[in-house]
Amino acid sequence: MKGLNVFVFLLAFVLPLVAAQEEATLKIVGVEVGTIMHFISFAVFLAASVMAFGIAKKFSGGRFASAVPYLLLPLTMLTGMESLEIIGETTPKLYGSLYFSHSIQILQLVAGFYLINFLYKVYQIKYSTEGFIAMENKKNGRRN
Amino acid sequence: MVVEISGGALAVFATLVGLKIAVFLGVFCLSLLIISISKNKKNSSQLGLTLMSGSFILIAVLELFRVMELANGFLPILANQDFIEITVEVLFIIGGFGLLNYLKGFKREG
Numbered sequence: 148m149k150g151l152n153v154f155v156f157l158l159a160f161v162l163p164l165v166a167a168q169e170e171a172t173l174k175i176v177g178v179e180v181g182t183i184m185h186f187i188s189f190a191v192f193l194a195a196s197v198m199a200f201g202i203a204k205k206f207s208g209g210r211f212a213s214a215v216p217y218l219l220l221p222l223t224m225l226t227g228m229e230s231l232e233i234i235g236e237t238t239p240k241l242y243g244s245l246y247f248s249h250s251i252q253i254l255q256l257v258a259g260f261y262l263i264n265f266l267y268k269v270y271q272i273k274y275s276t277e278g279f280i281a282m283e284n285k286k287n288g289r290r291n
Numbered sequence: 292m293v294v295e296i297s298g299g300a301l302a303v304f305a306t307l308v309g310l311k312i313a314v315f316l317g318v319f320c321l322s323l324l325i326i327s328i329s330k331n332k333k334n335s336s337q338l339g340l341t342l343m344s345g346s347f348i349l350i351a352v353l354e355l356f357r358v359m360e361l362a363n364g365f366l367p368i369l370a371n372q373d374f375i376e377i378t379v380e381v382l383f384i385i386g387g388f389g390l391l392n393y394l395k396g397f398k399r400e401g
């Protein structure tokens with residue numbers, strides 16, 4: 148994971164600066180940088196959704212059970228969105244159409260809404276009820 | 292009555308809503324990070340929250356530049372559309388990576 152962190156940070160600092168210098172379309176080994184980016188983000192979101200499915204398996208029936216759907220949905224949507232972007236890159240006519248780009252944006256927006264919802268649910272369960280649950284547990288003689 | 296919305300207006304609207312979501316996500320992650328730090332819980336989810344909040348706030352700033360068209364003459368480097376596109380994409384990847392880190396910590400410790 149640490150090696151991957153370093154790689155992502157290098158990517159974050161080097162590529163935009165190179166893009167700012169270049170006049171023509173930026174390419175690495177004959178492939179456009181945008182396409183490479185879409186592949187990387189697809190891999191990242193795929194890994195995140197696999198982890199989310201693991202979380203769903205682990206926390207099913209527990210106190211975080213109500214937050215799990217709000218995690219699975221946006222991650223699946225974002226993975227789908229990235230795969231659509233990759234399909235769009237290979238077919239320029241589709242990528243140029245307004246409907247396609249707006250539907251991708253709407254997917255991203257809905258995923259963002261659900262992600263905010265997930266974080267809020269986690270906040271509610273983990274932090275805002277913490278005092279109350281601790282108090283109840285203390286009253287009932289249980290540990291947190 | 293037929294209401295027509297031009298493509299440009301729709302694009303600006305979608306970018307504005309995206310901007311708001313990026314701001315909300317960024318601020319929410321930041322507040323969760325602050326709460327997590329104040330509880331003195333040291334885990335990998337803090338790194339994830341830091342990455343998420345930073346990248347989403349930066350995306351919001353860049354989207355703001357794009358919407359207000361401040362790029363012309365504001366900062367010469369921002370005049371290059373490729374720069375903004377690639378930076379937003381890289382920030383999006385970093386945000387996803389932060390989410391991955393956060394989920395890793397979340398899975399381990401709940």
